[in-house]
Amino acid sequence: MIRQHMQWLAVLTLCLAGVAHAESKPPKFSSQQCSFSTPYDLRIADDGVWLERQSGAPREVHIHDGSLSIDARAQAVSAADSARLRRMEEMTRDLVPAVAGIARDAVDIAFDALAGVVEVMGGSKAKAKEVDKFRRQALAQIDESLGKGRWDQKMFDERFEANIERAAEEMASNLTGHVLWAAFTGRADEIDKRAEQMEKDMDARMEVRSRSLEARAQSLCDQVTALHDLQQSLEVRYQGQPLDLLEPSKVGNEDEGQVAAAH
Numbered sequence: 737m738i739r740q741h742m743q744w745l746a747v748l749t750l751c752l753a754g755v756a757h758a759e760s761k762p763p764k765f766s767s768q769q770c771s772f773s774t775p776y777d778l779r780i781a782d783d784g785v786w787l788e789r790q791s792g793a794p795r796e797v798h799i800h801d802g803s804l805s806i807d808a809r810a811q812a813v814s815a816a817d818s819a820r821l822r823r824m825e826e827m828t829r830d831l832v833p834a835v836a837g838i839a840r841d842a843v844d845i846a847f848d849a850l851a852g853v854v855e856v857m858g859g860s861k862a863k864a865k866e867v868d869k870f871r872r873q874a875l876a877q878i879d880e881s882l883g884k885g886r887w888d889q890k891m892f893d894e895r896f897e898a899n900i901e902r903a904a905e906e907m908a909s910n911l912t913g914h915v916l917w918a919a920f921t922g923r924a925d926e927i928d929k930r931a932e933q934m935e936k937d938m939d940a941r942m943e944v945r946s947r948s949l950e951a952r953a954q955s956l957c958d959q960v961t962a963l964h965d966l967q968q969s970l971e972v973r974y975q976g977q978p979l980d981l982l983e984p985s986k987v988g989n990e991d992e993g994q995v996a997a998a999h
Contacts, residue, residue: 838952
């Protein structure tokens, strides 16, 4: 019986890591999504779209109002390319806030799932509200980056997931004593019943929300594909080669609903 409840603690950790249940996973955030990847960090400003990286060439690409600058050098572009570049800037400006919105909703789904698990395991809605501290931290991270037109790959490829996992571990640690106490005092069956009902209710709620989020994410993936197609049609060359800001990803997008983050 104790082993069964320790398994519920594992479920708790998975929920906060962004997995509500096996069939309905909230999107992950990565620079390799929608079958594309980018080596650049992104910054949107009044004076255009900036793509920057610490290593590799070019190091900096700046697109604004139909003009193109590479490593601080203005590039000569045709009238057709100028129109393409202007469209690329418009599409990127539209994509980033849309990604931010999906990111926030995905975080809410993950933390709502966690709150449900914590309520069952802790036997208290008040304890479930402790999850909101971590929710606020995750949302603030999105607002301070994507919400301000910045995409930092380290933030979302590594630190974002690491922060989620740390939150899961803390909540799981806080509940371990309660679960063991319930097991030793004969209240294990009570937790089992609550857990079984929670799983049924959560599956139903998360399925609807996740499917809606998947549809929005797929729409963004379609836009990313269109942006890549537009890039491929550019006539301008860098050191004799096409300008590759978006590249086909070597890692396939295996999970439905993954958010378009490569732009």
